[in-house]
Amino acid sequence: MKLQTKLTLFNTVSKLVIVLLFVALLPSLIKTINQNYTDTRLRKQKDKVLQVVHNKGIKFFIEDNEAYASYTPLKEEYVSIEFAPPNELLDTIRNERRAVEGDTIRYRILSHTFKIDKVNYLLEVAKSVNTIGETSTPLQNIAFEVLLSMVILTILADLFYSNYVLRPLSLIIKTKLRGQKFPNFAAYKKVQTSTTDFEYLDMSIHEMIETIERTFQKEREFISNASHELMTPISILQSKIENLFEQEDVSDELKISLLEMQRILNRLKTITKTLLLISQIENEQFLKEDTIGADELLQDVYDEISIRLQQKDITCEIQLPANVRLKSVNKFLLFNLFFNLVNNAIKYNKEGGTITISGQPVKGGFMLRVADTGIGISPEQLPHIFNRFKKFRQSMAQDSFGLGLPIVKSIADFHHVHINITSEENVGSTFELTFPDDLVGV
Amino acid sequence: MNVLIVEDEKALASELEIFLTGNNYLCETCFNGTTASEKIAVNKYDFILIDLGLPDYDGLDLLKEAKQSNAEAACLILTARAEVYDRIKGLDMGADDYLPKPFSLLELQSRMQAIMRRKFGIKNNTVKLGSFSIDLTDRTISHNGVMISAITKKEFDLIAYLILHKNRTLTRPQLSEHIWGSVVNDDYDSNYIDAHIKNIRKKLNVYESPDWLETVRGLGYRITL
Numbered sequence: 308m309k310l311q312t313k314l315t316l317f318n319t320v321s322k323l324v325i326v327l328l329f330v331a332l333l334p335s336l337i338k339t340i341n342q343n344y345t346d347t348r349l350r351k352q353k354d355k356v357l358q359v360v361h362n363k364g365i366k367f368f369i370e371d372n373e374a375y376a377s378y379t380p381l382k383e384e385y386v387s388i389e390f391a392p393p394n395e396l397l398d399t400i401r402n403e404r405r406a407v408e409g410d411t412i413r414y415r416i417l418s419h420t421f422k423i424d425k426v427n428y429l430l431e432v433a434k435s436v437n438t439i440g441e442t443s444t445p446l447q448n449i450a451f452e453v454l455l456s457m458v459i460l461t462i463l464a465d466l467f468y469s470n471y472v473l474r475p476l477s478l479i480i481k482t483k484l485r486g487q488k489f490p491n492f493a494a495y496k497k498v499q500t501s502t503t504d505f506e507y508l509d510m511s512i513h514e515m516i517e518t519i520e521r522t523f524q525k526e527r528e529f530i531s532n533a534s535h536e537l538m539t540p541i542s543i544l545q546s547k548i549e550n551l552f553e554q555e556d557v558s559d560e561l562k563i564s565l566l567e568m569q570r571i572l573n574r575l576k577t578i579t580k581t582l583l584l585i586s587q588i589e590n591e592q593f594l595k596e597d598t599i600g601a602d603e604l605l606q607d608v609y610d611e612i613s614i615r616l617q618q619k620d621i622t623c624e625i626q627l628p629a630n631v632r633l634k635s636v637n638k639f640l641l642f643n644l645f646f647n648l649v650n651n652a653i654k655y656n657k658e659g660g661t662i663t664i665s666g667q668p669v670k671g672g673f674m675l676r677v678a679d680t681g682i683g684i685s686p687e688q689l690p691h692i693f694n695r696f697k698k699f700r701q702s703m704a705q706d707s708f709g710l711g712l713p714i715v716k717s718i719a720d721f722h723h724v725h726i727n728i729t730s731e732e733n734v735g736s737t738f739e740l741t742f743p744d745d746l747v748g749v
Numbered sequence: 750m751n752v753l754i755v756e757d758e759k760a761l762a763s764e765l766e767i768f769l770t771g772n773n774y775l776c777e778t779c780f781n782g783t784t785a786s787e788k789i790a791v792n793k794y795d796f797i798l799i800d801l802g803l804p805d806y807d808g809l810d811l812l813k814e815a816k817q818s819n820a821e822a823a824c825l826i827l828t829a830r831a832e833v834y835d836r837i838k839g840l841d842m843g844a845d846d847y848l849p850k851p852f853s854l855l856e857l858q859s860r861m862q863a864i865m866r867r868k869f870g871i872k873n874n875t876v877k878l879g880s881f882s883i884d885l886t887d888r889t890i891s892h893n894g895v896m897i898s899a900i901t902k903k904e905f906d907l908i909a910y911l912i913l914h915k916n917r918t919l920t921r922p923q924l925s926e927h928i929w930g931s932v933v934n935d936d937y938d939s940n941y942i943d944a945h946i947k948n949i950r951k952k953l954n955v956y957e958s959p960d961w962l963e964t965v966r967g968l969g970y971r972i973t974l
Contacts, residue, residue, distance in 0.1 A: 546761060
């Protein structure tokens with residue numbers, strides 16, 4: 308789950324929980340507030356009544372020893388004054404039921420006793436409990452609606468802000484870590500952000516990339532330098548051997564030994580040349596300015612390799628559309644690529660087998676397929692076949708040192724050509740090379 | 750033919766000298782650019798072999814000097830660093846050929862011969878082998894005036910290379926290096942040369958047995974003239 312989604316989700320849930328908790332607590336809160344408010348009002352009303360009694364005398368309320376009671380028309384409130392036993396002293400506020408004209412109603416009642424002319428009176432000021440609680444539900448609903456819309460608003464604001472604040476992170480991932488050709492990274496471009504953490508992350512990734520790049524560069528330089536350094540001594544040895552061959556007093560036995568040395572030297576030379584070629588490709592020291600017909604290229608390879616086909620009695624079929632041209636490529640390298648691919652297809656083929664080279668347009672480019680009826684590659688070897696120096700099929704005792712496929716891979720990578728291999732043991736292997744659209748012209 | 754060898758690696762310079770002297774070239778050798786520069790200014794050479802990686806001198810500068818004061822000389826660049834840009838630069842500056850190290854001495858010799866042919870405009874470079882006549886310029890083989898078209902490009906390359914080094918046994922690695930020169934491939938020692946020779950013999954036998962193409966047991970092949 309994305310960081311932004313996580314943050315938004317957490318925000319939403321936590322806010323909703325708080326709102327729901329608040330809304331749930333609202334009735335009891337409102338009840339307390341209302342009760343306090345009612346109690347204060349009742350006390351004020353009591354004081355007013357007592358003031359009236361004080362001003363106008365008790366007779367204003369009680370005449371002919373009759374108790375006084377006054378109701379609002381809907382019996383929501385009442386005030387009553389009646390006689391009380393002489394020793395009763397009350398000053399309380401309580402919820403109690405009262406029967407008023409046949410209805411039993413729960414009231415919040417303030418009871419207060421007072422004495423006038425040694426007569427004890429009981430004053431009751433009351434308000435119906437129903438009227439106290441009736442604001443609670445609408446208030447709760449309004450509060451819920453208001454809070455919910457506030458929650459939605461803040462979530463939207465959060466979403467917008469987190470999107471804004473996290474954008475540099477996705478930018479760092481997109482531009483620095485993904486879609487980069489490893490280990491050749493583009494030049495460092497600072498990601499615009501005011502968040503110091505992202506600045507720090509960006510810098511750290513950049514430093515890491517630089518270290519990796521330096522290491523790769525060193526490796527490539529080393530291979531290149533080492534191969535170059537080897538060229539001169541090989542050259543000297545080769546010249547020495549060739550000059551020895553020319554000497555008349557050298558016996559045939561010695562010449563055969565010299566030939567053996569020449570063979571070993573040739574092997575050393577090929578390894579060095581291959582390593583140098585790979586390091587030159589990886590250092591992008593080749594130009595990609597050639598245009599060549601796919602059929603023409605494969606025909607060249609066929610001509611070069613036909614002797615090997617003959618020797619193993621292998622049929623090679625080339626079925627390519629005539630009008631497909633490969634552009635912005637290096638002809639020499641592509642020749643090397645297909646030469647090694649077809650050479651492998653011959654080497655690991657069966658006597659009298661076939662090799663089929665075909666091509667077809669596919670989504671995003673053009674696919675060239677080299678399929679053989681050979682011994683195939685086992686599934687456990689398949690992931691390693693492009694590894695430099697990882698020599699397989701040693702039991703085959705082939706004259707090879709496993710550098711053919713690394714060459715293929717380096718050249719394909721250099722041209723951004725995608726390779727896909729399918730293979731089944733004892734049935735054959737198929738190499739599919741997809742040339743991207745920008746390399747294909749008609 | 751006067752050859753100036755400019756090579757700081759003494760062992761290699763000495764082998765070059767031995768080989769070229771053995772093939773009737775007159776050789777002078779110098780191990781650094783300064784001496785070479787002096788020699789170029791004073792003497793006239795037919796060939797100047799320049800190693801680009803000289804410790805005291807930029808090989809390309811030496812080439813420039815050679816082109817000025819020894820305009821007739823054919824310049825061959827020998828170098829361990831044979832990157833595309835160096836190669837283009839060297840050839841653009843007037844080098845006649847480029848040989849990346851390590852190279853075969855025979856390869857060097859045939860390149861030198863090719864340059865000579867170009868320089869002196871040799872058009873009709875025909876060699877007679879029994880009743881066969883081989884035209885090295887047009888790259889054709891004919892038997893008693895009848896063109897043989899069955900010979901492939903590679904097969905002709907082999908015959909031409911053997912003719913260039915006539916009467917000399919060429920080993921399989923030497924032939925193979927010449928034939929597969931540009932292709933970097935995985936097989937260091939295979940018998941493709943034998944297969945080619947077999948094919949050549951088969952194709953020529955239709956007309957006449959090519960006795961001049963000899964197999965030297967255990968070593969390689971030779972064309973005797």
